[in-house]
Amino acid sequence: AQTVTQSQPEMSVQEAETVTLSCTYDTSESDYYLFWYKQPPSRQMILVIRQEAYKQQNATENRFSVNFQKAAKSFSLKISDSQLGDAAMYFCAWEGGSEKLVFGKGMKLTVNP
Amino acid sequence: DVKVTQSSRYLVKRTGEKVFLECVQDMDHENMFWYRQDPGLGLRLIYFSYDVKMKEKGDIPEGYSVSREKKERFSLILESASTNQTSMYLCASSPGTGDSYGYTFGSGTRLTVV
Numbered sequence: 001a002q003t004v005t006q007s008q009p010e011m012s013v014q015e016a017e018t019v020t021l022s023c024t025y026d027t028s029e030s031d032y033y034l035f036w037y038k039q040p041p042s043r044q045m046i047l048v049i050r051q052e053a054y055k056q057q058n059a060t061e062n063r064f065s066v067n068f069q070k071a072a073k074s075f076s077l078k079i080s081d082s083q084l085g086d087a088a089m090y091f092c093a094w095e096g097g098s099e100k101l102v103f104g105k106g107m108k109l110t111v112n113p
Numbered sequence: 114d115v116k117v118t119q120s121s122r123y124l125v126k127r128t129g130e131k132v133f134l135e136c137v138q139d140m141d142h143e144n145m146f147w148y149r150q151d152p153g154l155g156l157r158l159i160y161f162s163y164d165v166k167m168k169e170k171g172d173i174p175e176g177y178s179v180s181r182e183k184k185e186r187f188s189l190i191l192e193s194a195s196t197n198q199t200s201m202y203l204c205a206s207s208p209g210t211g212d213s214y215g216y217t218f219g220s221g222t223r224l225t226v227v
Contacts, residue, residue, distance in 0.1 A: 009153070033213045045203065045218035091155065095213045099144050099163075100171075105155035 006104035023092030032096040039089040119219035132191040136204030143209025145187035150201040
């Protein structure tokens with residue numbers, strides 16, 4: 001079965017600095033999708049970024065970018081110029097074409113002013 | 114701008130009660146999902162549906178059932194609520210077009226069984 005691992009349960013970052021959230025996954029499939037979701041205290045899960053495994057280019061969305069290493073099965077999220085509103089739970093997720101997402105256990109990010 | 118609506122934000126039920134959690138989406142999505150979220154365990158898939166009247170078990174279906182009589186509505190049923198079903202329940206939907214763009218989530222229902 002596919003698994004997604006977020007090894008760091010919590011991290012903190014100073015406002016305006018950069019932080020990287022790690023995620024690894026295990027799959028035997030060659031074509032799949034990877035996602036990062038953000039869940040603020042309001043509980044609404046928000047899609048941050050999406051990566052298609054067959055694309056070499058790393059996805060970016062404004063201050064959010066990923067480092068996708070397919071051979072290493074690694075998918076880290078970099079948040080640049082961290083803002084107080086970035087404080088949330090972050091979940092990494094994998095999907096292999098069935099449209100069923102497999103989630104990691106999540107990581108709590110604290111942003112210090 | 115409401116996309117996926119879960120009928121209750123907080124719910125308190127007694128052990129042994131039959132509990133219905135309702136989810137409605139207005140995006141004409143084919144797929145709908147129910148997840149359970151617990152601290153340190155992430156999100157775990159309970160049931161999902163790719164079509165009306167269709168349902169499939171996820172990873173933790175025991176103690177739950179679902180109903181999808183209409184495309185826009187996907188109900189999660191706890192046949193006889195137990196305290197170990199105290200949790201956050203998240204409903205989600207996706208288009209079902211083949212290309213995966215992730216889910217749209219509801220705001221969650223925090224269920225407490227006493």
